[in-house]
Amino acid sequence: ALVLGRDERLPDALRDRLERDEDALLGRELADQAPVGGIDAARVGEHDALAHAVEQRHAQLLLQLPDLARHGLPAGRELREGALRRLRPSPRRRPAPALALPDPRRRRRDHARARPRPARPEGALPGGRHDPLRDRVRRLLRRDRPAPAGSVLKPRYHGRVSRASHAAAFAAGVAIAAAVGAVAAPKRPEATRYKTLDTFAQSLSYVSNQFVEPVDERKLLYAAARGMLTSLDAYSAFFSPAEYRRLREDTDGEFPGVGLLLGPGGDDDAMPDAKEWPIVDEVLAGSPAEKAGIQVDDRILTIDGVATVNPDGTAIKDERYWDGKLRGPSGTRVKVEFLRPGARPAPADMVRAQIKVPSVLHEALAPGIGYVSIRRFQEATAADAALALGALDRAKAARVIIIDLRTDSGGLLEQAIAIADQFLESGLIVTIRGRTDAVETHMAKAGGLAVGSRVIVLVNAETASAAEILAGALQDHKRATVIGMRTYGKGAIQTYFDLIDGSGLKLTTHRYLTPSGHQVEGRGITPDIEVPEFEPELVVAGGTKGDASPEPSGKPGGSHDILEARLAEDYQLRIAYQTARGWLGSK
Structure with a gap:
């Protein structure tokens, strides 16, 4: 009967009838047994007679229902036969009268004849049969129906587990499992889904009540959520409220x-x-x-x-x-x-x-040569990049633009797409695929600020995600020469999900392809000109010799000296700068 009450195929009217009748039964029978101070709800599940009466009542309700097959339940005959078996006397205990508890006048005499229960360690569950935490999980699942937009299901809390910690626990545990199971996993039979969640609740209950030392339920649920997310891939993660707040601050910049x-x-x-x-x-x-x-x-x-x-x-x-x-x-x-x-x-x-952490830095390296460094793709990165391109154009340093994406671990997808659009006149920027057959494409629009500039993109092994989208789009359209080392190879896109207690999820929801259809995941972007991070040294008799680093010249402390000193320390930038000067015909 409990499974029937949860079955989503059962019409709401029949399910509501079961629940109303059960509530009425519990209220009437408990009133007969209530002590003077009120009903002791914690002892409901421990009372064998009451449990038997509830089972009997459910069985009779099933027999009173019409043919369940016409309600979409082909197993109606089996359910009715099970109800008949349930009405038969149990071989293990003396049956109570159907739909009634023992006569209150006989309570004292029955109690005197009852066998004393064996002692159990403090905190142990009574025979493993009743646990308030598990009951709350079942109660929540049984009310698992579509809720109005913007509403939150708020089950009642009572028993041994505190309300505050249990609310946080469900936010990070059961609610996550239900949400992710509904969104990120194939549909399974409801009975299997509930059984799996019931196993999780049972495990949590044993740890909460039986572990040798008291444990914080919030930490248990957070640990379970972390384990669930990290088992998916290397990128999905769960964040506590403090961690998630810090992550959002970093994303906002x-x-x-x-x-x-x-x-x-x-x-x-x-x-x-x-x-x-x-x-x-x-x-x-x-x-x-x-x-x-x-x-x-x-x-x-x-x-x-x-x-x-x-x-x-x-x-x-x-x-x-x-x-x-x-x-x-x-x-x-x-x-x-x-x-x-x-x-x-x-x-x-x-x-x-x-x-405000600047995500874009720019400077004019030489007449006609501009430099733009993107650290991370944050909320304002595309706008800051547009300002940088405009400043370089006014400084007459936009004929060749060097985009430095080294150590850029990625960030917001839409920011990378907006920056690529500044360099492309038309064409595909990126293709995004999720778990369904739907394909999302992003196209460039005419009128970008740097469509007339030649472009060099610097990358290394720490260039990842959104930075690889930008580098791959410019490389595939022959709009940029990529210099450096092969990139990280993160072709997955994560989506952030806010949870009700302030924690959050970062979940892999999509993968992307470059305009040529290149799969970046695990492969990365291969540069057009491979340049190591440090200048290779050639050992010769009498010392070492490298690739003739530029010697400082001019007045000490001048801008030319500063640039040459910087190029002497940054081998990859030096090669990019020399390539740009070669394009302009400069010595």
Whole structure:
């Protein structure tokens, strides 16, 4: 009868009738047995007589229903036969009167004759038969019907598990499983689906109630969600509310903080005895950190008086944790102690402000040659790239444009498509395929800002995802010469899903193909000119000799010297710059 009540093929009127009659029965019978202070709901499932009465009532309801076959249930005869068997006396216990509990006047006498139950360890389930958590999962599944748009099912919570933690648990566990099962998995028979979820609920119940030490249910559900997502592929993931908020901030490219980007600490040439203090990788221009005098390669010793390393010098947390500590509401203060190589520790008292992380940098390298670096495809990347292209055009440095996508791990798909559209007059940019036969294509539109420029794209092994879409589109249309090393090879597209408790999912939902039909996943983009990251050295008698790095010339500190020094350190950029000058006929 419970399975029948959940079966979606059963008409709503019949299912509602079963549920109403069961509720009425429970209310009437419990009223007879209720103590003076009210009904003890936790003991409902433990009362054998009441359970037997409910089974008897369900069986009689089945026999009263008309032929179930006309309601789309071909197994109606089997159900009716099962109901008849259910009405027969159970060989294991004395049957109670149908639809009634034992007479209350006989309660004391029956209780005196009842055999005492064996003692069980504290916290154990009574015979493994009743568990409030499992009951709540069943109750939620039985009400699993389409809800109005924007509504949220809110089952009642009572029993041994707290309401707050259980709400978060369902948000990250059962609700995720149901949603992903409905959206990302083939349709299965409802009975199989419920059985699988019931197994999950039973496992959670055993861990919550029987593990040797108390455990946080929220952590259990989050761990289960992480395991579910990581079992799919290398890209899908589950994020706790704090992790998901940080991820969205990084995607937006704007957050409240002090303007520091931290990296993992450790010793180096500048500080060989350094402990594992987080190291400053970047100081954003105009940020509170820059105004406080913090520089690249400084070590962060403390944040608001909390040391970043253990007494033995090992890191307490990774750099992402301390980066999160530097973030906070705008207008709040944070105190930092930092150490610079060759100097003494110094304090910095900063007021957090709204920080915008630039995803696009540009500069004119030489007359006719412009440089655009895209770090990551964020919300405003396409708009920032358009501003950069306009600035290079006004500076007469747009005849050849070098697009640097090295170490760009990707980001928002639509931003990469919008930037590709600036360089293509027409044609296909990318083809996207999901689990269905539907195919999504994105085409270039005429009127791009850089359709008349020659293009060089720099890539390396860390160029991935949306950056590969841009590089592949320009390469396939012969609009760019790709220089560097073969890219990462991430041809999958992830979609973010917000969950009700603030956590979130990143789920692989599509894969993409370049305009020529090239499958990027696991293969990457092969450059037209393969250039290693570092200049190869040739060992000769008396020393080493490389590819004749440019020597600084001109006045010390001049822009030409700065460019040549930069080209001397960046071999791939130097080859791209030399290629661009060759196209322009420059020496």
